[in-house]
Amino acid sequence: MTEALSVGMLAEPAPLGPARTAEPRNRPRVLFVTHTGTMSGAELVLRDAVAPWAGSTAFLFEDGAFAGILRGLGLEIRLARPGAGLSGLRRDASVLRALPKLGRLAGLALDIARAARTCDVVYANSQKAFLLSALPARLVGRPIIWHLHDILDGAHFGRAQRIVQARLANLCATRVVVPSRAAADAFIRAGGRASRVSVVPNGLDLDVDPRSPAALRAELGLPAGPLIGVFSRLAPWKGQDVVIEALARLPGLRCIVVGAALFGEDAYAAQLHALAAAHGVADRVLFLGQRSDVPRLMQAVDAVVHPSVDPEPFGRTLVEAMLAGIPVIATDTGAAAEILDGGAVGTLVPPRRPDRLAAALAVLLDDPDAVAARTRLARDRALTLYGADRMRDALTQLILDAAARP
Numbered sequence: 001m002t003e004a005l006s007v008g009m010l011a012e013p014a015p016l017g018p019a020r021t022a023e024p025r026n027r028p029r030v031l032f033v034t035h036t037g038t039m040s041g042a043e044l045v046l047r048d049a050v051a052p053w054a055g056s057t058a059f060l061f062e063d064g065a066f067a068g069i070l071r072g073l074g075l076e077i078r079l080a081r082p083g084a085g086l087s088g089l090r091r092d093a094s095v096l097r098a099l100p101k102l103g104r105l106a107g108l109a110l111d112i113a114r115a116a117r118t119c120d121v122v123y124a125n126s127q128k129a130f131l132l133s134a135l136p137a138r139l140v141g142r143p144i145i146w147h148l149h150d151i152l153d154g155a156h157f158g159r160a161q162r163i164v165q166a167r168l169a170n171l172c173a174t175r176v177v178v179p180s181r182a183a184a185d186a187f188i189r190a191g192g193r194a195s196r197v198s199v200v201p202n203g204l205d206l207d208v209d210p211r212s213p214a215a216l217r218a219e220l221g222l223p224a225g226p227l228i229g230v231f232s233r234l235a236p237w238k239g240q241d242v243v244i245e246a247l248a249r250l251p252g253l254r255c256i257v258v259g260a261a262l263f264g265e266d267a268y269a270a271q272l273h274a275l276a277a278a279h280g281v282a283d284r285v286l287f288l289g290q291r292s293d294v295p296r297l298m299q300a301v302d303a304v305v306h307p308s309v310d311p312e313p314f315g316r317t318l319v320e321a322m323l324a325g326i327p328v329i330a331t332d333t334g335a336a337a338e339i340l341d342g343g344a345v346g347t348l349v350p351p352r353r354p355d356r357l358a359a360a361l362a363v364l365l366d367d368p369d370a371v372a373a374r375t376r377l378a379r380d381r382a383l384t385l386y387g388a389d390r391m392r393d394a395l396t397q398l399i400l401d402a403a404a405r406p
């Protein structure tokens with residue numbers, strides 16, 4: 001029998017009936033489990049999703065900016081005992097590398113089980129969080145939702161990891177939430193059950209304060225002239241190096257690179273600077289580091305480039321650019337084609353092809369008026385499909401459904 005994939009937000013969203021949005025005191029208590037204290041896309045999504053759950057609990061494997069933000073949103077914070085976390089362990093690490101940590105991980109799982117007993121639903125916001133929470137949640141008889149923010153494919157995870165995660169999900173997860181069909185397909189290809197999956201696209205706040213590009217460029221100390229931007233944390237699979245290589249083919253074009261190596265990719269960050277120098281474009285690339293005003297900065301550029309070389313589960317920066325009304329060029333991998341409506345509202349280029357990226361940029365920058373209509377369509381699409389309220393409503397419904405299960 002073919003199992004049905006529940007497409008939470010791309011098809012008709014389930015209505016939130018009055019009986020389900022009960023008084024806060026009748027609401028289930030949720031235990032949100034998240035492994036990192038650092039803010040990348042998955043943490044920004046959780047930040048925007050927890051608004052209806054003030055009074056619930058967040059369990060973090062490590063302290064950091066995220067703990068403070070969740071506390072400020074009204075969640076009770078429980079931190080794992082120091083050193084118990086998995087932050088030093090790469091997500092694609094082999095089982096052998098995890099072995100020395102097994103004792104501490106077991107302690108962590110026990111702490112999660114204790115916290116889960118005080119709640120009605122467990123919500124694991126990352127792959128590591130799910131690995132550590134799945135069995136404890138089941139042990140204490142609580143439903144567990146896995147918000148899978150990754151593409152479970154060979155580019156990001158080893159075969160054994162994919163199998164273990166998909167089987168664990170089939171065994172334990174009440175629901176697996178993914179942000180795109182691409183992520184759903186990868187989960188199912190890894191052996192995950194289609195009937196467990198709900199697609200809930202990431203949603204973003206929609207207010208973009210219009211800014212003058214000239215003022216923003218002056219603030220950044222940049223002269224007038226064509227300017228593009230990349231707005232992603234620095235990591236080899238995010239592909240900033242491809243943009244630098246494309247830049248070498250386009251004299252006169254400048255680029256701002258926004259984002260930092262959040263998860264230890266410092267060698268890659270250094271490599272980007274070296275690459276810019278080697279190509280003689282160092283004076284045309286401005287590295288701005290991690291910023292908290294990405295949508296504002298986007299308005300300084302003529303085009304946003306999203307150059308990921310491996311499949312993206314979603315790509316919040318694509319939606320941010322669409323909302324900011326800035327033309328987008330993205331690599332055709334993972335969810336980019338879904339978000340850009342198959343290329344109807346943005347340009348798609350093959351990954352790892354600086355020549356093709358340079359050609360697409362030349363076309364776009366040569367005749368900005370030609371893409372203006374498409375950019376307006378992109379904004380309408382983002383406003384319709386990728387609002388934070390829409391995401392919150394869909395996730396709230398899934399949590400209420402999980403809590404209502406016998």
Ligand code: UDP
Binds near residue numbers: 259
């Ligand atoms: N971002 C940010 N500051 C930066 C670079 C990126 O706040 O300097 C934000 C960006 O605006 C986006 C998120 O980080 O909202 C990245 O999400 P995405 O889904 O694009 O990628 P992820 O980091 O989850 O792989």
